[in-house]
Amino acid sequence: MSGRPAAEHKSVKINVNTTIWDNGAKETFELTTFGRYYKKNGSAFLQYEEVxxxxxxxxxxxxxxxxxxxxxxxxxxxxxxxxxxxxxPGRYETPFGTLGITTRTTSLAHRLFEQAGTLTISYDLHMQGSLAGKYQLEIKFEEEQK
Structure with a gap:
């Protein structure tokens, strides 16, 4: 056992916004959920579930x-x-097999505070070598008010 205190987990409300551009078409998906935020070994972590x-x-x-x-x-x-x-390189596992995917990140920014934060990523997603779309992912979170 190490002498370090356990990471403090905070209950947070999370908003995930994904925008995809594919062959001139634009799709936007939004998810609002609840999860946990904590810091460990110099990194910040968000955990959540999606149904x-x-x-x-x-x-x-x-x-x-x-x-x-x-x-x-x-x-x-x-x-x-x-x-x-x-x-x-990355991977995407489906019931039909694993697909090889690659991300090419065009911009990556995050602002993290004790009770809230924002993560913005713009990237090109390639699946099996072909461009599957240009993505912008924005994740915002804030500590749940009790």
């Missing part, structure tokens, strides 16, 4: 100084890495 047609998906967003990682598990299994002006 979809396929089932429940657990998401973990790890925000570090220069990189953000999004892990999704459950009905969908996905691993995405974002780092400004860099390409990163």
């Amino acid at each position: 979809m047609e396929e089932g429940t998906v657990k998401s973990i967003v790890k925000i570090s100084k220069d990189e953000t990682l999004i892990l999704r598990s459950g009905a969908i299994n996905m691993r995405l890495v974002f780092e400004a002006n860099k390409k990163h």
Whole structure:
């Protein structure tokens, strides 16, 4: 056991806004949910669940100084890495097999405070080598008022 105190988890309200541009068409998806926010080993973490047609998906967003990682598990299994002006391989597991995906991050910004924060990522998503769309992901959270 280490002598470090356990990370303090805060209950937060989370708003996830995703905008996708694909062949001139624009789609926007919005999710409002509740989850937890905490800091550990110099990184900030957001955890939340999303109920979809396929089932429940657990998401973990790890925000570090220069990189953000999004892990999704459950009905969908996905691993995405974002780092400004860099390409990163990822994976998207479906019941029919695993697809190779790549993110090319065009911008990555975050502002984190003790009770609230914003994460904005713009990226190109390539699936099996072809551009699947240009994405903008904005995640805002604030501590739940009790």
